[in-house]
Amino acid sequence: MARPLAVLVTVKPFFKFRWREIGFISWVGLRGAVPIVLAIFPVIGGVENASLYFNVAFAVVLMSLLIQGGTLPWMARWMRVEIPVGVTPNHRGPLGILPENDYEMFVYKVDNQDLDDVPIRLLRFPSGAVISALFRQHAMLHPKGSTRLKLGDVICVIGRSDDLPALNRLFSGDAKLKQERAFFGTFTFDGAALMRDIAGVYGLTLSPGESDMTLGEFVSLRVGGHPVVGDDVDWHGIHWVVSEMKGNEVTRVGLRLY
Known part of the structure; x- marks a missing residue:
């Protein structure tokens, strides 16, 4: 009860956190190096039962890390503070062609079930973006409009940073889009x-x-x-x-x- 009360007294009056965020902050107070270092002092000073104190502190730290640390993802979902994970390019980098608003290479891996066996010509690509290469099972293919995507394909797309939102939506899939819309x-x-x-x-x-x-x-x-x-x-x-x-x-x- 000490940490939730401490968080309530020291955080809530000064910061505009919601109650579920206060609850999450209270839960993630992991005990670590500081308690163990403090428990070493009695050992150094030769205090009676110093080994017992150290063992108790070490056990508390270990249990805290296992229980609190292991349940952080579950607690974040339960407290509704988890940010949905969207799709972003696996790699990206400028091509160095233009001095400003340069084109970039975006690399995506096809994990969206909705894109499996879909011809490239049916993809809703941004008007300024094009597929420059497609890799399947470590072999490079020359993509055409009739080329059908497969799960696990790696696609290299040339476009500008303004094209990223549309590309991310294309490769994220309906399930992740629904999660993002429910949150944002x-x-x-x-x-x-x-x-x-x-x-x-x-x-x-x-x-x-x-x-x-x-x-x-x-x-x-x-x-x-x-x-x-x-x-x-x-x-x-x-x-x-x-x-x-x-x-x-x-x-x-x-x-x-x-």
Whole structure:
């Protein structure tokens, strides 16, 4: 009970964490090197029963690591603080052709069941992206429109960074898309959108000084100034969820109605 109470007293009054996040922080207080080092001091000082104290401390640390550490994924899902894992390129790198907005090579592995045995010509590719190579069982194929994809294929795509969202959606599959939409919301907004425009569309009320803020600045302010992907703000019954960041700047915000 000591750690949950300590977290409640020292974290909740000063940071805008939700109760389920407070619960998760309370659970992940793993005991490690510090208790073991402190337990060594009685041994060094020749205190009576020092070995017993050290063994007890070591056992507590070990049990904490096994029980708390082993249940972290389950606890994150139960507390609903786990961020869905989306699909990103396995590898990416610029081609070095243009000085600005250069083309890049994106490498994806076909794990989406919906793409199995689908001809390349039927893929909903971004207009500026093309497949440059396809590898199957360590052999390079020359892809054509009639080439059918197989699970495990590795695809090299040439495109620009603006093509990444569409490519990631293409290779992620419906199941992962549903998970992402359930967490981040069906709609997303640019973090640079002005709050007065969003408030006008949805009929929301802004406090003085908020109308000139961008959505990213607004969310950053509401979460305490240090946002991370997955942070959300409950405002007017709508959850505004940080879905993408660039450095310390919020670039995309999702809208979730529950």
